[in-house]
Amino acid sequence: MVCGRNATRAWNRPKTARIRAGAKVGFAPGEPMLPADDYDTPRIYHQGIASAWLSKSPVDDLNTYRGDGDWFKIMSVLEPTEQSIDWALPENKKHQWNFTIPATTPPGKYLLRFEHIYPNPGPLGAQFYPNCAHVEIFNERTNVGQPGPLVKIPGVYVWGQPGE
Helix, strand or coil, X not given: CCCCCCHHHHCCCCCEEEEECCCEEEECCCCCCCCCHHHCCCCEXXXXXXXXXXXXXXXXXXXXXXXXXXXXXXXXXXXXXXXXXXXXXXXXXXXXXXXXXXXXXXXXXXXXXXXXXXCCCCCCCCEEEEXXXXXXXXXXCCCCCCCCCCECCXXXXXXXXXXX
8 A cells, every 4th residue: 555566565676766945856657458459558547645755764775664654745636627628538547647746845855646536436445556666855944844634644544535
């Protein structure tokens, strides 16, 4: 749930991106879902909400951090925006989602988590599509904030909880 199914174990030596606080970053699917019809291009296939989170690593080696620390939300999209479109049409499915690292983010090494949640009206409930990246945030500002509120993942969502 933190970074996707066994994501921190599946690829255990990812590179760390250096990002300036205040910079725009993004996530995109890396492979097609199926090699047929409208599924042959990497896309985000479901409509739904999107959010991004950061968790500062308590250790210097991000490869050993599993994301079991505190997380804070840096982006949340619950309503249609300029990035939102009618996803019912295959040609309109999203190829990436971009957002900004807050300019007040303290410097350090973080897991950056992007999640897309499809609020499936079916009996199985919502479908979660999380993924993470290793990032090192640098910030020359002296008036950085103390991020919050802090939550745990898993733990931030509760079965049956209405959306916020």
